[in-house]
Amino acid sequence: GGGGREPPIIENLMVWPPVISPNADAIDDVAEFTYRLPVSATVNIEVLAPNGEVIPVVTREEEGPFEQRHVWNGKRPNGSLLDAGVYTYTVRAEDPFGNVVQRQGQITLAEVGQPEARIVYSMIAPQRVMLGEVITVTIRVRNTGTVPIRTYGPPSGYEYTTDEVFSSVENGAYAAQAGGFWRVGMDWDANSGGGPKRYPYRWSISPRPPEEWAQPFVEDFLYPGEEAEIIGRVRILQRETRMGFYVGLIQDGVGFFQDRTGRTIIDVGF
Numbered sequence: 001g002g003g004g005r006e007p008p009i010i011e012n013l014m015v016w017p018p019v020i021s022p023n024a025d026a027i028d029d030v031a032e033f034t035y036r037l038p039v040s041a042t043v044n045i046e047v048l049a050p051n052g053e054v055i056p057v058v059t060r061e062e063e064g065p066f067e068q069r070h071v072w073n074g075k076r077p078n079g080s081l082l083d084a085g086v087y088t089y090t091v092r093a094e095d096p097f098g099n100v101v102q103r104q105g106q107i108t109l110a111e112v113g114q115p116e117a118r119i120v121y122s123m124i125a126p127q128r129v130m131l132g133e134v135i136t137v138t139i140r141v142r143n144t145g146t147v148p149i150r151t152y153g154p155p156s157g158y159e160y161t162t163d164e165v166f167s168s169v170e171n172g173a174y175a176a177q178a179g180g181f182w183r184v185g186m187d188w189d190a191n192s193g194g195g196p197k198r199y200p201y202r203w204s205i206s207p208r209p210p211e212e213w214a215q216p217f218v219e220d221f222l223y224p225g226e227e228a229e230i231i232g233r234v235r236i237l238q239r240e241t242r243m244g245f246y247v248g249l250i251q252d253g254v255g256f257f258q259d260r261t262g263r264t265i266i267d268v269g270f
Contacts, residue, residue: 006039006099007095007099007100007101008037008038008039008041008093008094008095008099008100008101009037009038009093009101010035010036010037010091010093010101010102010103011035011036011037011038012034012035012036013033013034013035013091013103013105014032014033014034014035015031015032015033015089015105015107016031016032016034017031018106018107018108019107019108019109019110020074020107020108020109020110021074021109021110021111021112021147022073022074022075022081022082022109022112022113023111023112023113023114023115023147024114024115024147024180024254025115025147025148025149025150025179025180026150026178026179026180027150027179029073029074030071030072030073030074031071031072031074031107032069032070032071032072033045033057033058033068033069033070033071033072033089033091034067034068034069035067035068035091036065036066036067036068037063037064037065037066037068037093038065039065039095040062040063040064040065040095040096041062041063041093041094041095042060042061042062042063042093042094042095043058043060043061043062043063043068043091043092043093043094044056044058044059044060044061044090044091044092045057045058045070045072045089045090045091045092046089046090046092047072047087047088047089047090047107048087048088048089048090049082049083049085049087050083050085050086050087051083053082055076055077055082055087056077057070057072057089058070063093074109074112081112081113081114082109082112083109083112084109084110084111084112085108085109086106086107086108087106087107087108087109088104088105088106088107089104089105089106089107090102090103090104091103091104111147112147113145113146113147114145114146114147115143115145115147115148115149115180115182115251116143116144116145116146116257117141117142117143117144117145117149117182117205117222117249117257118141118142118144118249118258119139119140119141119184119247119248119249119258119261119262120140120141120142120227121138121139121140122137122138122139122140122247122261122262123137123138123262123264124136124137124186124245124247124262124264124266125264126266127264127265127266127267128266128267128269129236129266129267129268129269130268130269130270131236131237131239131268131269131270132235132236132237133235133236134159134233134234134235134236135233135234135236135245135266136231136232136233137186137231137232137233137234137245137247138229138230138231139184139203139229139230139232139247139262140227140228140229140230141184141205141222141227141228141230141249142225142226142227143222143223143224143225143226143227145224146224147224148221148222148223148224149180149182149205149221149222150179150180150181150182150219150220150221151181151182151183151204151205151206151219151220151221151222152174152177152181152183152204152218152219152220153170153173153174153203153204153210153217154166154169154170154174154202154203154204155203155204155206155209155210156203156204156206156228156229156230156231156232157231157232157233158203158232158233159232159233159234159235160200160201160232160233160234160235161234161235161237162234162235162236162237162238163237163238164200164201165197165200165201166183166185166199166200166201166202174202176252176253177252178252178253179252179253180251180252180253180254181219181251181252182205182222182249182250182251182252183202183203183204183205183250183252184202184203184205184230184232184247184248184249184250185198185199185200185201185202185203185247185248185249185250186199186201186232186234186245186246186247186248187199187200187201187245187246187247187248187260188243188244188245188246189243189244189246190240190243190244198248198256199248199250199256201232201234202250203230203232204220204230205222205228205230206220206221206222206228207222207226207227207228207229208220236266236268238268239268239270240268241267241268241269242265242266242267242268243265243266243268244263244264244265244266245263245264245265245266246260246261246262246263246264247261247262248260248261
């Protein structure tokens with residue numbers, strides 16, 4: 001009994017998408033639980049793993065009679081990764097009178113993993129140039145993780161001048177995007193810009209020409225164990241006699257996974 005009240009109901013429950021891949025590539029990394037409560041209730045959402053482990057998503061949250069939304073990142077509360085497999089979710093609502101209703105369904109985890117890559121080799125040459133000449137950077141990157149990493153242009157071989165930055169060339173086609181994309185970059189010591197101004201010269205990390213990319217000329221993947229050699233060129237127009245260049249590995253919106261490596265001093269004559 002509950003004072004004759006109607007028990008709560010969970011209306012329009014939707015868990016989307018039904019298959020998620022928590023691997024930080026911004027494609028189906030998270031699931032959204034959306035539903036409506038006709039009455040105020042205390043809500044629990046938990047996910048049951050195939051091995052019996054229970055992962056709490058929402059714990060005793062007081063929710064009003066509104067549209068509700070919760071996001072699950074497909075991981076334990078401490079951020080550690082779960083195994084791929086079919087999981088069972090339970091959404092449970094209890095009203096102030098002790099009436100309980102619950103709804104269950106399935107959600108699948110696939111391609112679980114933490115993206116990881118490393119610069120295994122870099123070289124910047126020649127070490128003496130005249131103003132207006134080109135330096136070439138050669139960078140080899142290996143996917144050392146368990147999941148593919150996403151990358152996009154400009155492709156290997158692209159030439160910048162020291163007056164350009166990746167976000168302004170080609171009508172902004174290569175500006176930083178959301179989505180966990182990875183690129184390599186080159187920067188120099190006296191470049192005063194911090195944050196987004198760092199690594200003004202960036203290139204995609206793909207061993208394939210852009211016409212063979214997963215999405216030709218748009219984006220590609222570097223697969224686990226795969227290695228890419230990237231050639232980048234920069235025409236020196238900056239009037240600085242000594243420039244300390246270095247390379248780095250960048251994940252848009254996340255950070256610099258390797259920073260200021262392969263430092264090389266370039267003498268510029270003019």
